[in-house]
Amino acid sequence: MSVVDPVVQSSPPRNQVRSAIGWSYLLTTGRLVSAVVVTFVLALLLGPREFGLIAMALVFITVVQTLIQQGLVSAIVQRDQLDARHLDAAFRALLLAGTVFGLLTAAASPLWALMNRAPELTAVCLALAPLVPIQALVVVPEAVLRRELQFRSIALRTLAAALISGAVGIGLALAGAGIWALVAQQLVNGAIGLVVVWLVCPWRPSRKPAPGALRQLWAFSAHSANAGIGTLLSNRADIIVAGLFFGPAATGIYRLAARLPDVLVEATVRSLQQVALPSLSRLQGDREAFAAHLARLQHFGAALGLPALGVLAATATPLVAVLGPQWSGTQTPMRLLCLYAAANVYRVLLGPALQAIGRPARLAAVTWAGGLLGVATLVALGVAFTGAAPVRQASMIALGGIAVQFTVSVFTVWLTVRRTVGAPLRGFLAPTVPAVLAGLVAGLVVPAMAARLSVERLVPLAQLVLLAAAAAAAAAAVLWVTDRRVRALVRERLRGAERVPLSEPGQAAPQPAGRR
Secondary structure (H helix, E strand, O other): OOOOOOEEOOOOOHHHHHHHHHHHHHHHHHHHHHHHHHHHHHHHHOOHHHHHHHHHHHHHHHHHHHHHHHHHHHHHHHOOEEOHHHHHHHHHHHHHHHHHHHHHHHHHHHHHHHHOOOOOHHHHHHHHOOHHHHHHHHHHHHHHHHHOOOHHHHHHHHHHHHHHHHHHHHHHHHOOOOHHHHHHHHHHHHHHHHHHHHHHOOOOOOOOOOOOHHHHHHHHHHHHHHHHHHHHHHHHHHHHHHHHHHOHHHHHHHHHHHHHHHHHHHHHHHHHHHHHHHHHHOOOOOHHHHHHHHHHHHHHHHHHHHHHHHHHHHOHHHHHHHHOHHHOOOHHHHHHHHHHHHHHOOOOOHHHHHHHOOOHHHHHHHHHHHHHHHHHHHHHHHHHOOOOOHHHHHHHHHHHHHHHHHHHHHHHHHHHHHHHHOOOHHHHHHHHHHHHHHHHHHHHHHHHHHHHOOHHHOOHHHHHHHHHHHHHHHHHHHHHHHOHHHHHHHHHHHOOOOOOOOOOOOOOOOOOOOOO
16 A cells, blocks of 8 residues: 555456455454453353453453544545645644543543542452553554455454464463453553554554644544444443452353353454445445445344354353353353344344445444433443342343343444435345344254253263354254355365355346446
């Protein structure tokens, strides 16, 4: 990418998008494997309270990171014309904001600990405060790589950080470091990611002033940052409310229950989210091609995400039993949060779609509405179930989140697909029906059959392996029988074809704008 001369976005070649999707999936598959292994080992070594404290601290840090990050990333990736002045101005602004907000985070740490009635949270938040300026230094080089669909470089950065930080966290937990093993894991992850992203990104800031460049980015980034904060509120209200009303134990149980559904969504649909903004932005002038590409991405994400969530729901009981008695009962909120994640599968790509088509204000409005609805619902549950058992508290937070997520997802699909893009809802939703059926069969039918066969008599690890294999096989069979796009994709892969169509068999793939 040249950042000296103006860079004008054009429709990317299909093989470039396909390569970006491949690297994005490699990126998140590696993160999935490392995250699952690290989470399992740390859950075996630590307990709900340590997991709750780190979750309460990280949500505080993440709020601050979103304030300085979200808007400028989207503005850099989405903008039609971008030159070095815009990048220099964004970098200077972020460097200043990261320093100021990092100091404010450290100063406000005792207040956050007081609000959560957890005095030990002060030291944890102070230790994690450096993540704020670290994130500010990462934003511009990573946005440059995302704009140019250089997901191989991003994969190198993310995988290296996840693997090294996971090893550090496990080593310290084995040494008896307790909560500080989780703190060190986060700090090492941020530091390694910072070093690697600057090594792989060719762009470097200049010392020349860039008058007016930041103002040109601000009109878009202000709305996008507003949307990002609303999204954070919507996605993290559960952790905030659990911490404020229920304390570290219930928060830790909820966080572990949510961790694996979150990881599955991240490894399936969020991999596409990383590609969606830059690839859809290049089609913003052609609504028909835009709608077709968005529908293909959604179908692909649902075909991977919904069956995987069904498999997780089927294996929740033996999975929790393997982790040990300190996590007893966590399978109930985990199953509920699989439903929450399933609804989220339909929202993940819509935010980038609204940004790509130049409607960040709509995204901000819908995310804030969903966030406020979620806060009101969860606060009511927090008041009603104060004093209940931690597992029940975590389950009620999950139920409240499901109600809000389904409501907001339905509205966001209508607003984005029908009102903004102008495409029929059927074309967006119908291709995902086989994935819904596969998830239901894996999550409901397989456990019911296993119960009739008395599988619970086996040791937990044997139950886990057997149920996972049966649920995965059932989901794959349903997809194969009901989804002709999946069949076509698999057959092309098996034949070793160089080009793998994501469109219907026999149907010409829509051409990007300007290439017809």
